[in-house]
Amino acid sequence: MILMKDIVREGHPVLRQVAHEVKTPLTEQDINIIKEMQEFLINSQDPELSEKYDLRAGVGLAAPQINIPKRMFVIYLEDDDERLYQYALVNPKIVSHSVEKSYLTSGEGxxxxxxxxxGYVLRHARVTIKAYDALSEKEVKLRLKGLPAIVFQHELDHLNGVMFYDHINKENPFHLPENAIAVEN
Structure with missing residues (x-):
C-alpha cells in the first residue's frame, strides 16, 4: 500500500526528469504499480482511511511521484455532475487543445x-488525449474540459519534469488573460 512516505517531495531529482515510455502490453510489475497508485487515490479520498493512514487527498498521481520514472499516471475524481473519471493512463499525449485557458480558482496543489x-496555473481549457488505458488494456482517445482537463495536464507535466508552479506568472502570480475560464474545485 502506498503511503505519504512513499511519495517523493519537491527537490527530488526524479520530479525534474522526463519519464521513460512504457512498453505495452504492460508487465505484471507495471500493472501492480498502477493498481497501487489507484488504491492510494481511492483511499486518500475516503475520510476514515485517509485519517487512519494520514493520507493527503489526491485526484491524480504520476509514477515519478513514487520514484518510478515511467510515463504512467492515474486519475480518480468526480466532476460537478458526479461523473467519475477513473483512468490509468500509459504514454499519454495531448493530440489537440483549445487556445482558451482555464485555471482553478483556489490554485493548484x-x-x-x-x-x-x-497563484493561478493557466492550463488549456479543453484537451484531446490519446493514451493506453491500463484498466481496459486498449488505446483510448479522451476529450476533457474543466477539472478533469486540468488534472490530466497537471499529471502529464509530472511525466515531463514540470511542476505546477512553473506555470505561475513570476511577476504577477494572479494575472489572468482575457476570457480565461474559472474552474471551481
Missing part, C-alpha cells in the same frame, strides 16, 4: 509539494 504556492 500537489502531493509532492508540502507548501501552499499562491
Amino acid at each position: 500537489c502531493l509532492s509539494v508540502d507548501r501552499d504556492v499562491p
Whole structure:
C-alpha cells in the first residue's frame, strides 16, 4: 500500500526528469504499480482511511511521484455532475487543445509539494488525449474540459519534469488573460 512516505517531495531529482515510455502490453510489475497508485487515490479520498493512514487527498498521481520514472499516471475524481473519471493512463499525449485557458480558482496543489504556492496555473481549457488505458488494456482517445482537463495536464507535466508552479506568472502570480475560464474545485 502506498503511503505519504512513499511519495517523493519537491527537490527530488526524479520530479525534474522526463519519464521513460512504457512498453505495452504492460508487465505484471507495471500493472501492480498502477493498481497501487489507484488504491492510494481511492483511499486518500475516503475520510476514515485517509485519517487512519494520514493520507493527503489526491485526484491524480504520476509514477515519478513514487520514484518510478515511467510515463504512467492515474486519475480518480468526480466532476460537478458526479461523473467519475477513473483512468490509468500509459504514454499519454495531448493530440489537440483549445487556445482558451482555464485555471482553478483556489490554485493548484500537489502531493509532492508540502507548501501552499499562491497563484493561478493557466492550463488549456479543453484537451484531446490519446493514451493506453491500463484498466481496459486498449488505446483510448479522451476529450476533457474543466477539472478533469486540468488534472490530466497537471499529471502529464509530472511525466515531463514540470511542476505546477512553473506555470505561475513570476511577476504577477494572479494575472489572468482575457476570457480565461474559472474552474471551481
